[in-house]
Amino acid sequence: MKFTVIRYLFTLLFFLITNSSFAQHKNTIHLIDTTKKLYQVEAACGECQFKLRGNSCDLAIRMNGTAYFVDGTKIDDHGDAHAKNGFCNAIRKADVQGEIKEGRFVATYFKLLEE
Secondary structure, three states: OHHHHHHHHHHHHHHHHHHHHOOOOOOHHHOOOOOOOOEEEEEEEOOOOOOOOOOOOOEEEEEOOEEEEEEOOOHHHHOOOOOOOOOOOOOEEEEEEEEEEOOEEEEEEEEEOOO
């Protein structure tokens, strides 16, 4: 009886810890910071549309004529990249906030605009 109760408690504790580690975290990429500048940029697949060197389809933006890969959000977070209007087949407009670090755009806000 004692062993069953202890095993039950350990199992319960295990599930509580496991579930809390897989809990959804608040995605801050969709929260605009009113104290920072908002940029409207072109967004697309860096390799397919902006001819950046890479190994797979990765999200990139073009700002002031220069293309940068994006950190903070991924290409598939914004729909099917290979759809007719997806990032691999079309250059879209987006509102972004963030900064360029080590040749990459680190996004703190990214909103794809309607076509």
